[in-house]
Amino acid sequence: MKSYWCERAWLPDGVAARVLVRVDRGRIVSVSTVDTIPLGVERLYGLVLPGFANAHSHAFHRALRGRTHGGGGTFWTWRDAMYELADRLTPDSYLRLARAVYAEMAVAGVTAVGEFHYLHDGGNEMAEALRQAARDAGIRITLLDACYLAGGIGEPVRGVQEKFSDGTGDAWLDRVAELRGDDNTRIGAAIHSVRAVPRDTLALVAGAFPDRPLHVHLSEQPAENRACLDAYGLTPTRLLAEAGALTERTTAVHGTHLTDEDIALLGGASSGVCLCPSTEADLADGIGPARELADAGSPLSLGSDQHAVVDLLAEARALEHGERLRTGHRGRFTPAELVGALANHAAIGWPEAGGIVVGAPCDLVSVRLDSVRTTGVEPGQVVMAATASDVSVVVAGGRVIARDGVHEALGDVPRLLGEALRPLLD
Ligand SMILES: [Zn+2]
Structure with a gap:
């Protein structure tokens, strides 16, 4: 069973620290705060928002x-x-x-x-x-x-x-x-x-x-x-x-x-x-x-x-x-x-998604709090400061799909865009 440890996570009641999110078949099966980071979990730093x-x-x-x-x-x-x-x-x-x-x-x-x-x-x-x-x-x-x-x-x-x-x-x-x-x-x-x-x-x-x-x-x-x-x-x-x-x-x-x-x-x-x-x-x-x-x-x-x-x-x-x-x-x-x-x-049409809650698809977006834009920002107000450039790890349906601007399966996105656009724009 895959698990993610979040330095901070945006939960329904507000921002919480040291949150463990456990996933089974793409869905969140538990959300809890933990004092120690379990072995073998993927660590997500900054603030983790819902997808x-x-x-x-x-x-x-x-x-x-x-x-x-x-x-x-x-x-x-x-x-x-x-x-x-x-x-x-x-x-x-x-x-x-x-x-x-x-x-x-x-x-x-x-x-x-x-x-x-x-x-x-x-x-x-x-x-x-x-x-x-x-x-x-x-x-x-x-x-x-x-x-x-x-x-x-x-x-x-x-x-x-x-x-x-x-x-x-x-x-x-x-x-x-x-x-x-x-x-x-x-x-x-x-x-x-x-x-x-x-x-x-x-x-x-x-x-x-x-x-x-x-x-x-x-x-x-x-x-x-x-x-x-x-x-x-x-x-x-x-x-x-x-x-x-x-x-x-x-x-x-x-x-x-x-x-x-x-x-x-x-x-x-x-x-x-x-x-x-x-x-x-x-x-x-x-x-x-x-x-x-x-x-x-x-x-x-x-x-x-x-x-x-x-x-x-x-x-x-x-x-x-x-x-x-x-x-x-x-x-x-x-x-x-x-x-x-x-x-x-x-x-x-995905009413079950959109929150870091049990039963939802495990969609997690870690937003850096140590970038040139976000350093010093109160985590609860990050939406007033961060941009897409501050998005670090993206998890969809329990799987990591992107890290620091690079797509896990497709690689370099500007190259992909260039290859798709060039024949249309010539
Ligand atoms: Zn339109």
Whole structure:
């Protein structure tokens, strides 16, 4: 039986010292404090946090990092660059790229990813590539398969968008029904957005898989709200609510431009909201009402979305910083709330994960407290100082998957990324 000794560990009641975590078949079977370090255990120094859940990812967007900033650009010109890239990907090149991106996540402390997948290309080969990529990188995946049928409200899909579309809601349902979960993979559903799924198909997607997570891009840009109000006389949130798409299984992604009624609808339904602060900043989306959403009853999660940076610690800190900039007040979220958001595995359909507790998958992330950034930091406030560069050992499902920035199985991650990106960017 494998055991890990943690110099300090983030337990449900707070930070504890000298914690022994015992593992059987990938699950935690005991958590205790010990005075002496037993022989044969793996030692994890610094502060050990629960594994991070990256609740919103589009793996292929990683290829756009640092390449869309020339000449200004807008959300919509960024989207054009993304479409060009989507047009070039094949299942083989996507496997290589996603494997490298998930390895980048692994060394940053991510132990499960919610992949919001819309690049279907007429079948499930791309989804299978993503499943394999996550397995190779040693992280769990939830394939959130997105229905995408329209190029805008009342508009047909055009050009590369045809690769995203199944043609009809029923065809989407039939294809997704063929995807099977496994020990490392769960299947969820997604409404790409109220732009891409017609009103008369929303209920079908929402109700298709009643025991699985349902994600939806929501009100990321004011233009989406205007189009929805013009077409239906409803906000996107109200439209989703009327289609039965807001439940406890739902996670709305972004939720940047919401009315007070929208916030009450989301919170009242206990629907989650996934904030993606680095993407929302990069794409000039705005700062969403995160505190109000949490107070209304929406559990918060975090995602690196387009992967302008893969650093969930930075996303958690940016969540609080956005609140401070928006409101002029500090302490909008406690460090414990921020850690809760970055370990919110329930948002992607793994409710048993996300804590260093008996029964949970053994996902552990040791964060150095002796780096140039973290020396002198109070362990309980490390989320306000540490970055992905401070992540040392990462354990997922009881196995070490990364040490000090190097992937255990895949090795040097920058090399892996370079090999995957070069053919796509030439
Ligand atoms: Zn997204």
